[in-house]
Amino acid sequence: MKDFNKKENKIVVVHYGNIMLYPPVINLVENLINNDYSVTLMAGNTKKLPDFVLKSSNLQIIDFPIIASKKIIKRLQRRFLIGHYYKDALRKIMDPGDIVWTTTDSTVRALNTALLKYKHIMQLMELDDFFPLFDGAKLLKFNLEKYGKHAWKIVVPEINRAYIQKVKWRLKETPCILPNKPYYLSPGEMDDSVIRAIEIIEKDPRKKIMYLGVLSVDRNLEPFAKAVEKMGEDYALYTLGNVPNSEQEKFNQFLAKHPQVFYLGFFNPPNHLHFLKYAYVGLTPYSTDFKSIFISPLNVLYCAPNKIYEYAGYGIPMLGTDVLGLKIPFEQYGIGFCCINLEPETIAKGLKYIDINHEKMRQNCLRFYEDTDLDKILASIING
Numbered sequence: 001m002k003d004f005n006k007k008e009n010k011i012v013v014v015h016y017g018n019i020m021l022y023p024p025v026i027n028l029v030e031n032l033i034n035n036d037y038s039v040t041l042m043a044g045n046t047k048k049l050p051d052f053v054l055k056s057s058n059l060q061i062i063d064f065p066i067i068a069s070k071k072i073i074k075r076l077q078r079r080f081l082i083g084h085y086y087k088d089a090l091r092k093i094m095d096p097g098d099i100v101w102t103t104t105d106s107t108v109r110a111l112n113t114a115l116l117k118y119k120h121i122m123q124l125m126e127l128d129d130f131f132p133l134f135d136g137a138k139l140l141k142f143n144l145e146k147y148g149k150h151a152w153k154i155v156v157p158e159i160n161r162a163y164i165q166k167v168k169w170r171l172k173e174t175p176c177i178l179p180n181k182p183y184y185l186s187p188g189e190m191d192d193s194v195i196r197a198i199e200i201i202e203k204d205p206r207k208k209i210m211y212l213g214v215l216s217v218d219r220n221l222e223p224f225a226k227a228v229e230k231m232g233e234d235y236a237l238y239t240l241g242n243v244p245n246s247e248q249e250k251f252n253q254f255l256a257k258h259p260q261v262f263y264l265g266f267f268n269p270p271n272h273l274h275f276l277k278y279a280y281v282g283l284t285p286y287s288t289d290f291k292s293i294f295i296s297p298l299n300v301l302y303c304a305p306n307k308i309y310e311y312a313g314y315g316i317p318m319l320g321t322d323v324l325g326l327k328i329p330f331e332q333y334g335i336g337f338c339c340i341n342l343e344p345e346t347i348a349k350g351l352k353y354i355d356i357n358h359e360k361m362r363q364n365c366l367r368f369y370e371d372t373d374l375d376k377i378l379a380s381i382i383n384g
Contacts, residue, residue, distance in 0.1 A: 001118075002097040003097060004382065006036070010098050011037050011100075012039075012041075012090065012100045013101045014043070014102050014107050015042070017044050018045045019041075020269060021214075021242060024157070027181070028103065028178075032058075034183070035378060039058055040059075040060045040061075042089055042090065044063065044066040045063075062093075064086065099121060105128060105142075115150070123178070127298050127299040128144065128299075148171070149169060154176065155178050158177065159177055160324065176377075181306070181374055182270070182310055185314070187270050187274040201264075207280040207281070208238050209224070209319070210283060211224075215251055218287055220342065221254065221285055224347055225237055227345075227351065229258065230344045239264070273314075282311030282319070283319055284319070286320065287342075288300045302324055309369060317337075317365060320338055321338065333365075336361070
């Protein structure tokens, strides 16, 4: 394959699906265009990207439709028909020396054999035990390892994941590490939905514990809600993020059960960052106590959430569970408290610890955020 030349070649970033649900992908695009790479982005819902990204002279966009449905026929249509559109577009725009950068396992599955002829950077957001041939399939497996072994580079967000992936797939080289740090912390302009939600927060004088992120099966908010209630009327728990359809009923019951918990809605990144100026503590409620054939417990144990950097960038100390992905940065930098169990008393103890040490932890958060140089890391991946 022809070597990549920054002046002559482009990087084709392919994200299968709604890019607005993946802040790390937006971070990647921002990083690339700010470092003067010529970028073509293939993804869905790109019209909602920040204006400065859409207006960049370094970026070309190919937008794809998003088909969301619970019906198996629609899933198959999305898997094969839309996947065909992605593959066809990729073949038309790739030139000798270009790099294709896939962002998720789903993207690799959509492009499959089309990737084998190109210099491929394979970014993995998750550690999968089982990755289905199409969404919802419990028996048919997609051979993700095959494409990992053929990729030019593999990129993961955390060091332990890198070595786990190397051993699991018997790779010759250790995957590169690109932390899920936001490239910019600017929240952009407020739309009407953000303004309405902020009006609610500003009327609440209590200390606000805030959770930003997907509200999925591996995020257990229940014990934290009980702890907030135990702490009395000085605290409230605010949540915002995407609620999967499979979790909606359960989440509604959770809200009805806990009057000190408030759900503000989902806000397209970077608009969700507007709320962090009101947060007193950032929540990282990762749980390994769940059943799933798709999500590996190791994925939670070695979590690498972008929200750690979002909280830290705004100087917000964190309260989380006892998983290594949190424990290591929390203890190394003094930016958070890991609860050794999820008893309300233990969580309340963590809140009291943060209360006492809040200013020191706030300064530590800012130092942690500044210690990661995304420009340098990106250059080492592409040129190393």
